[in-house]
Structures are given as C-alpha cells and as structure tokens.
Amino acid sequence: MSRETIFNAVLALGLLLFPLWAYVADEPFMITLATRVAILALAGVGLNIALGLGGLVSLGHAAFFGIGGYAMGILAHHAQSYTPLMEVPFLIEGTKSMPVIWLVALAASALAALVIGALSLRTSGVYFIMITLAFGQMLFYFAISWPAYGGEDGLSIYVRNSFPGLNTLDPIQFFLIAYVILAAALMFAAMLAKSPFGLALNAARQTAERVETIGITPYRLRLTAFVISGAITGLAGALFADLNRFVSPSMFSWQTSGEIMIFIILGGVARLFGPVAGAALFIALEHVLGGLSEFWHIYLGLLLLAVVLYARGGIIGTLAGREVAHD
Amino acid sequence: MTEPVLSVRNVSRKFGALIASNNVSLDLRPGEIHALIGPNGAGKSTLIKQIAGGLRPDSGEVHFLGRDVTALSTVQRARMGLGRTFQISALAMEDTVLQNAMLGALGAGRRPYRFFRPVLKDRDLREVAETALDRVGLLDHAAIRTSDLSHGQRRQLEVAVALTLKPRAFIMDEPMAGLGASGSKRLTGFLDELRHEAPILLVEHDMDAVFALADRISVLVYGEVIATGTVEDIRNHAEVRRAYLGEDA
Numbered sequence A: 001m002s003r004e005t006i007f008n009a010v011l012a013l014g015l016l017l018f019p020l021w022a023y024v025a026d027e028p029f030m031i032t033l034a035t036r037v038a039i040l041a042l043a044g045v046g047l048n049i050a051l052g053l054g055g056l057v058s059l060g061h062a063a064f065f066g067i068g069g070y071a072m073g074i075l076a077h078h079a080q081s082y083t084p085l086m087e088v089p090f091l092i093e094g095t096k097s098m099p100v101i102w103l104v105a106l107a108a109s110a111l112a113a114l115v116i117g118a119l120s121l122r123t124s125g126v127y128f129i130m131i132t133l134a135f136g137q138m139l140f141y142f143a144i145s146w147p148a149y150g151g152e153d154g155l156s157i158y159v160r161n162s163f164p165g166l167n168t169l170d171p172i173q174f175f176l177i178a179y180v181i182l183a184a185a186l187m188f189a190a191m192l193a194k195s196p197f198g199l200a201l202n203a204a205r206q207t208a209e210r211v212e213t214i215g216i217t218p219y220r221l222r223l224t225a226f227v228i229s230g231a232i233t234g235l236a237g238a239l240f241a242d243l244n245r246f247v248s249p250s251m252f253s254w255q256t257s258g259e260i261m262i263f264i265i266l267g268g269v270a271r272l273f274g275p276v277a278g279a280a281l282f283i284a285l286e287h288v289l290g291g292l293s294e295f296w297h298i299y300l301g302l303l304l305l306a307v308v309l310y311a312r313g314g315i316i317g318t319l320a321g322r323e324v325a326h327d
Numbered sequence B: 001m002t003e004p005v006l007s008v009r010n011v012s013r014k015f016g017a018l019i020a021s022n023n024v025s026l027d028l029r030p031g032e033i034h035a036l037i038g039p040n041g042a043g044k045s046t047l048i049k050q051i052a053g054g055l056r057p058d059s060g061e062v063h064f065l066g067r068d069v070t071a072l073s074t075v076q077r078a079r080m081g082l083g084r085t086f087q088i089s090a091l092a093m094e095d096t097v098l099q100n101a102m103l104g105a106l107g108a109g110r111r112p113y114r115f116f117r118p119v120l121k122d123r124d125l126r127e128v129a130e131t132a133l134d135r136v137g138l139l140d141h142a143a144i145r146t147s148d149l150s151h152g153q154r155r156q157l158e159v160a161v162a163l164t165l166k167p168r169a170f171i172m173d174e175p176m177a178g179l180g181a182s183g184s185k186r187l188t189g190f191l192d193e194l195r196h197e198a199p200i201l202l203v204e205h206d207m208d209a210v211f212a213l214a215d216r217i218s219v220l221v222y223g224e225v226i227a228t229g230t231v232e233d234i235r236n237h238a239e240v241r242r243a244y245l246g247e248d249a
C-alpha cells in the first residue's frame, strides 16, 4: 500500500469516527461540523474532476453549488407552502423527499454545466477563469433579483427533508447520509481517473495536440468532465442547503467558488482525497481561529500562500510524497 | 501508376512577411519513404502541420486517400489514418510509457467515453499498446514515467503511439533526433520494414539515415521545394549541394 492510500484510509476513518465520538459525547455541534466537512468535500470532489483531472480552472463552481441549493430550496418551499411549482403545461409539485431533490439537483446542475461549459470551454487559460467567474456572478445576481424565492434574503425551510427509513433531523443520521454520498463520489472519482475516459482527459490536460493527433477531440472530453464535475458539486449544494435548512444567493457567490477551490489547493490538486483533507482543514481552522478572531481569513491566506509557495502538492503531497506513476 | 496516398498541391503559407511554405507540391506513394530535408527553419515542420491539420494553408490543397482534407480538423485527419510524430515530443509526461501507448490505442479504438472499467485492464487495448512498444524496443520501459525517458526514448515512444493507430500514412518529424548511433541504426532498420505497412513522409537531418532509407527525397529551402528525386538525383544535384549539403559545386 502506498503512503497516500494509508493516509486516505486514515482520513476516511477519522471523518467517520469523529462524529461518532461526538454522538457518544453528546456534542451535536461537532457532528454538524463533520457534516459540513463531508458536504464541502463532496463539492470539492466535483471540482477536482474538472480541475485536477481536466486542468480546467473553474472559478464558477458556485453556480452549480447554488443551483443544487436552490433545487432543494424551491422544491421544499413549494412542498411546505402547499403550492405547486407550476400548473401549465403540466402540474409539478414540490417535494420533501431527499432522493427526488438530489436527482433534480444533479440534473439541473448538469444541464447548467453543459451550457456554461459549452461556451466557456471555447476559451482557455485566464479567459476560461474569467468566463466561469462571470457565469457564477450572473446566477448570483439572478438569485438576488428573484423575489419569488426570497431574493436577497434567501429561503428558509422549516423542517429538514426526509429520507425513507431514516430520521434526518437526528444529526448523526444526516451525517451518515452525507458521508455515504461522499464515499460513493470518491469511489466514482477514483474509477473515473483510471477509466479510458480518465486517461484521455488527463492526457488532454498535459498535451491537447497529442490527443487530437490520435483522433480524440479534447473539447468534448473537457465538456463531459465539466458536466460530471458540475453535477457532483450541485448535489453537494442540495445537501448543504439541507444541512442549514436555508438557501441564499451567497451559495452562488464567487467567494463560494474560491472556497471550493481552496479545499482542493490545501488538500492537494488532483489527489483523490485532496478535497477531503482540504475541507477538513478549512473547517477546523474556521472553527478554531474563527473563535479567536473574526479576521481568521488572514491566517487562511498565509497558509494558502505557504502551500502554494512551498508545498504545491498540498497536505497530501507533503505527507504522502510525489504521486507514484500508475501501475 | 498508382494514386499517391497523400498529396500536397501548391501549398503556400506566410507568417507576416516570412514565407514559410512557398507553393509546395509533393506526394507520397504507396510503399515508399519520401524524405523531406532542408536546413533549419526551411519550413519542414510548418509543412507537416499543414498536412496533419494544425495549421491552415493560405492557399493550396492537401489530399489524403483521394479526398481533399484541407478543411478537415486534425482529429478528422487522424481518424482517416494519418499517423504523425512530433519533432518536439507531445507526450503525456506525467503518465507512464504504457499509458501513452494505450492512449493511442484508445484513440484508434474510437471509444474513449467509457467511465467505469480501468483502462489498464482492457486486454485488447493493452495488447495493441504493448505490441507497439515492443516493436520500437520500449516494452522494458513500459512502467516508467515518460518524463524519466531520455530524449531519444521519447522519439521512440512517439513512433510507438503512431503505430497503435495503424495509420494509412506516417508523417514523422525527425524521429532520429537524440537517438545516438546505435538507436538510429535500429530505427532505420525498423522504418525500412515499416514502409510496407504504410508509406512514410520522413523529415530528417540524419543524412546517413535519409540516404539509406529514402525512395525519393525532396529538398526544402526557404519554404520552397528546390528539388525532388531519387537519392542519386539529389546527391548529384548542383543547386542542392550548394544550398544544403554545404559544398562548393
């Protein structure tokens, strides 16, 4: 087993044992923190497929996170107010069922990623960063100016949505839902990286010309990756909104895009567990330093600077060393 | 006479005031090695880009397998069976040698949109890749990271990736560069056989290799073909000797 595999296993186990300890110790807030880590890590796993594997520096993933959040907010809002979403041309009602909400969040954010990606991926480098940022901002202002769904104030959901057979109001049960989804996404991401598609996408990041020369179109590979990436981040958005029982335009903000990217950079770009390590560190810092000073982002900035200057591989790169070439 | 597999017809291309291709015409016949020689900066790589699809000519046409491909993309030309190697290696440096070869096999198989099974467990692709690596003598290095290869070995890998495509024509930009004496000798022997699988347009500075291999040679100087002919023709061509072989005629 490589050091990275061992580190990943420790991380996965730690993220599971910490809330279980909190449950036994009756510290529900700690369970909520762990749930935040799992959900934000999930958002990062999504971005990492575009960023790590595809080399697509998207500064607009808040778009998908927000769409997932609003998918949850809008469906639950209609369900709790007993008003239909629409009546013509056919009736669509709200829902409080998590699985249904997840599917809608996945589909809506995948569709948005298809449109945003199809346009943005015609550019590259700094233009790509700017265009994705612009799309995120467009959705941010759109959400602010949409009074039907709370506008600037956002939407509150009174009771957490339901999952068959579980009591989602129990923090540990909701944590386990998020944890299982994160685990599934990690397994999918691991599989993707080793798949034929992953090989081609990763090659297109390194040398697009080569990929064309063997008869594969890099644009299509990247668009596919972008859609998968956006859908996973969208699912995380739906869970995040459910955790807070609240959704607001801030989910669409460029700070949110930045934070998702920070998880990856802190944890290690293109490392499978990079987003998990990064989100865990981020939440831990926010909790510890945030308690000491409201300007804790200064320390985050310093840490980020140190990682970028001295530890490019992030936490995982530093602890587990250079990635071994695949067998 | 048989139809040429590839023909370049009156291709011109300027970069600002620089004429990189000046009304170039040449063709590649079945079973032949056609060497393209010329001093540094003559426009050999620029011509190859126009043949392979990375660069559009200002005027003129490129025909491949009887079809005008001038307006087709690199991807479309590759799918038709144009196998190209790069002068400056275009390989996935972070990946292993085997992965690079498998990428070629994946492109040839036209099914990259598979998400679930590990590509390295795909026996068919792996066999294509390993056969190609074996043919260029790189199979022992299959598990090595490509960035750890020597420059010469990267050229060999370039050739191996092109082999996985089973192309209808090879376009090779200086495959011998950096190989060393024994490496070039080996590759010369290999290309000698390879021409029977598909003809080769060979850009090469190694004149021993060119004279040993070429059925025909075209000489490019300042973007212009100043001579085309057999090895004997070119050896005895006064203008070529003056302009390129550096002799006082």
Ligand SMILES: Nc1ncnc2c1ncn2[C@@H]1O[C@H](COP(=O)(O)OP(=O)(O)OP(=O)(O)O)[C@@H](O)[C@H]1O
Residues within 6 Å of the ligand: B015, B018, B020, B038, B039, B040, B041, B042, B043, B044, B045, B046, B047, B087
């Ligand atoms: N994209 C470009 N823009 C401007 N000038 C270019 C471009 N590509 C090539 N050139 C110029 O065109 C000329 C021909 O270059 P090319 O690379 O085709 O030469 P070459 O014959 O392959 O040389 P070498 O033997 O050194 O590989 C050179 O003067 C080069 O500087």
Ligand SMILES: [Mg+2]
Residues within 6 Å of the ligand: B044, B045, B046, B087, B173
């Ligand atoms: Mg050249």
